[in-house]
C-alpha cells in the first residue's frame with residue numbers, strides 16, 4: 001500500500017507569496033503608523049498561511065506523481081490505494 005508524501009518545493013508560488021507578504025509588511029511599517037502595522041500583519045499572516053499551503057505538494061509514494069490532496073484515497077495516476 002502506498003502513502004501520501006509531503007514534498008516541499010522551494011521554487012514555487014508559495015515562496016513568492018511569502019516574500020511578497022514580507023515586503024508589504026516592511027513597506028507598511030516604514031510608511032505608516034500603528035494601523036498600517038496591524039493591517040500589514042494580518043495580511044502577512046494570511047499570505048504566510050496561503051504561501052506555506054501552496055509550497056507543499058502531496059505526492060504518491062508509489063509513482064511520485066502529484067495527488068490533489070492529502071485525503072485522496074486512490075492515486076489518480078497509478079490507482080494505488082493510499083493510506
Ligand SMILES: [Zn+2]
Nearest residue numbers: 060063075078
Ligand atoms: Zn501513484
